[in-house]
Amino acid sequence: MRKPDQNMGKDRVNNNKIKLRKGLWSPEEDEKLMKYMLTNGQGCWSDIARNAGLQRCGKSCRLRWINYLRPDLKRGAFSPQEEELIIHLHSILGNRWSQIAARLPGRTDNEIKNFWNSTIKKRLKNNTSTSSSPNNSDSSELRDHGVGGIFPVHEHDIMTLCMDSSSSSSTSMQPIVTGNQFDPFPLLNNRYDMTGAPCLFDVPACLTQGDMVQGFYGDYGVLEPANKIGLEGDFSLPPLESRSIEENNAANGSIDMKSNNNHYNNTCFNNTDQSFKVGDMFGLENHHWQGENLRMGEWDLEGLMDNISSFPFLDFQVE
DNA sequence: AACTCAGACAACCGCAGCCCT
């Protein structure tokens, strides 16, 4: 694990203006942000940075929270199933990492992006260098191969993978609450080994583990204040889009941009002949889905149909 | 043990979109 910046608290400029810190986050900063988020919930990030006593810009706090501190993050290596799903989603969505991440619970867009650029891209390149024409672009390579090219499609694997927090064999998404100490990363207690600082944060007394796990789920860890976290999980999943929301909106005029952008509505796919709930599809029958129905017309059907032969989620539609 | 280097990952930067005034 990296050493955090040792200049913590030392960089204040002469004119009494606090110089915003950059670079790696220290355990102390993490703890401040975590504590603040747990007790106050998500709000204006610049306010959070200020009120939490952090010499960071709001943007940096947001990034840290989303990519590292969110308790619902699934840490550790990507499973083969996750790899398959990423490759497949990328073949449909392209570099829309946030949309891909929205379909891999516990994973962040940054994490997926890094994984793609460092691992999958290379693997695909090696694979295609022996089997395809050299002028294939990344996306065309992927479209050609899809999940079924480099990786065989195992529908069951992908179906069970989606929204299944237990799918990772190496990590657990669930934070551990011991007494009034909260460890968001139960398997990473030693990640501050270099400094010896433990990664345990005080938990507001009103929070139970169940509250936290359910309350933290949602769009990029959108967090309600502790006193607002209810018992119903707020699972969110945006509709698959192979073109922009604006284009979809222009095509049918039926998408609520605000709700789509800020709090992805939970989705029921209502085909004319067949309908199913995402919750059912992903085995989430125990959770409360409260989203609007999404009509098939709101999908980019052309784009989807172009890829549908390799899209296991929608096999039922073409058979 | 020391050095190099590639891989992995965390964080920053710039831009676009939205909202509010």
Place this chain on the structure above:
DNA sequence: AAGGGCTGCGGTTGTCTGAGT
């Protein structure tokens, strides 16, 4: 309509780690 603030996203860079020599 214009401008500023904020958020979110994707691309890129910087830094640490571990394997290889």
